[in-house]
Amino acid sequence: MTGSVVSGEQPSASNVGEPRTEVAPVRTGEDLDWAALEAYLRMHLDDVDGEFSVLQFPRGSANLTYRVGFGDRLLVVRRPPFGQLARGAHDMTREYRVLSRLHREYDRAPRALLHCADESVVGAEFFVSEYRDGVVVWDSVPESMSGVDDAGRRIGYAVIDALADLHAVDPAACDLAGLGRPEGYLERQVHGWLARWDAVAEYAPAETAALVAEVTRRIRAAIPASQRAGIVHNDYKVDNCQFPHGHPDRVKSVFDWDMATTGDVLVDLGTLLNYWPDRTVDPESDAAFIVVPGMHGLDLPSRAEVVERYAAGSDLDLSNIDWYEAFGCWKTVVILQQLYARFVRGETTDARMGQRGEFVAPLARRALSLLPA
Template sequence: MSTEVNDDQAELAPVRAGEMLDWDRLESYLREQLPDLEGDFSVLQFPRGSANLTYQVTFGDRQLVVRRPPFGTIAAGAHDMAREYKVLSQLHTEFPRAPRALLHCADESVIGAEFFVNEYREGIVVWDRVPDSMSGFDNAGERIGLAVIDALADLHEVDPGKAGLSDLGRPEGYLDRQLRGWQRRWAAVEPEVDSPETAAVMREVAARLVKGQPRSQRSGIVHNDYKIDNCQFRPGDPDRVTAVFDWDMATTGDTLSDLGTLLNYWPDSTLDPDSDAAFIAVPGMHGLGLPPRAAVIDRYGRSSSLDLSDIAWYEALGCWKTSVILQQLYARYVRGQTTDARMGERGALIPPLARRALGLLS
């Protein structure tokens, strides 16, 4: 099995130590289930993701993507491979930016966990800088940002029934379940939190979210982790998102929760960079030249008839949920369930993000 990496493939790298799978078993299983696979088998890893383990497997000149949950204890309802497969096997018919899923395996004996396989799409993911192929465009960062917002607005226009996903979730009571479920997730990892003060802020945010919960206006497909680095572009084209990734938390519910999540990740040059109000979970994005949050809300509002006056509550919800996710990743590192050193740095991001959530609710 070859694990060479092309230097031009910035999104791919040799598989990290400690994240190897039973490649022989995987190869045999895939050749059996997808009989049109021919040629030599090789594996690379998409190394920049934080949670699910994602690999590019190649058979000759055909490339596929294999996704499985991370090693270690998994929070209830998290890293749901069956859900992600269900979404991606259907959604592409109504939302072409969703890569098509090809195969789901519930047999954990193959690679040690449930997993699924989807088509590989070649393109560029924007991380902490404008890609070289787009750097010559005027206002490239602003155009990237607007394209990300437009793709989200398009997703929220999809009729779940037409996409075969009317049974994906239970829209009624969505926000109630979100609040209860994420409180349970926090409780499961709070023992590993770095300070009692942070734990207290997180509990206070939860209480204020419950008290100030708005009435949901419309239900639709919710990605539940929508952000710039879950979007893919063609090289040289900053104006259209061509693919959206990471659908394992997707459901049907209050679509404004997705806009709140996106705002939670969004840097804003109009704010004091040293304030909690400006803090985001991926600080490297500040140099992208994205439009400010007010422009994000305005752009989304042009495609939506929804009242956006409560959007600060949804952004606080996004900050709080992201803090829980970061604590889950940090707890896995503290417990020795991952060898990825990046996870050990996640704990430091939680206090300012939690304080930002509290500020949005004040």
């Protein structure tokens, strides 16, 4: 293999004050067969004549994402994490399908260029997409926006507007009408996430498992009637959005589409609210948020303002939004438990995953605070 691949131990990217570099040397234990990958890409892509290089996007918690270079041409390669995977999770075929089409109607979707189903190349299916330069907001206003007035609030409103624009896309216009089955979507979602929890519940303390079981009971008892189907991202949050350097008013790209489908679009709004830091909420209450440290300092709009902004551009009834937020919280509980289970089973060397289980019980209590008994 020609070129360079940089590997090494990486610090945790989940705490304020640690490096915020976009890419870093490949984390120990997450190297792929770079020679096989290089040969495959040179065979199946045009304009890949330069020297081969690889760095990793270190911030993600699950899918393995790498920035691959051929000279000055940069691409993104994504594959599922190592180890046992939940059914339907980390679906590279789905993500490729969405990103190879959605860009026609939604310019914030990076264009996918290539899908490889041959697991012998890098140990799993993977896809390749265009690389976009920009900045992701994690735990502080990016340096390039530090001199911009009211940057945090403008970032927040841009994130909400990008979600509303996605929900306005007609799936049929970009050949995605068959992506999912909107009829019965919420019921299937609840059933599927319950199955995921059951697969990893054994790694939770008995008290936590009982708490999650009560959340599940209330979620199932209050499933609302869906109002309108559209494209659902299914993991929409601030740090899955990219901005142009120095410009907080419009999202440039939205990432992580492996769970995208067509269904009840308010699921995305509930997910966004679940991740949204809000200074108006008592940090000592059961309704307190578990967010990336430092995000409160962004001075984003409040959750009430998020709902108001979304409602201004929508004709949907948002009176049941608390259920959608609780559902988003419950899904996050399951995801955190899955990540923790992967660490316990020795399927990842990422030390951050060993801490994910600590947040399961607090988030379950928050979900309960949003649901009727």
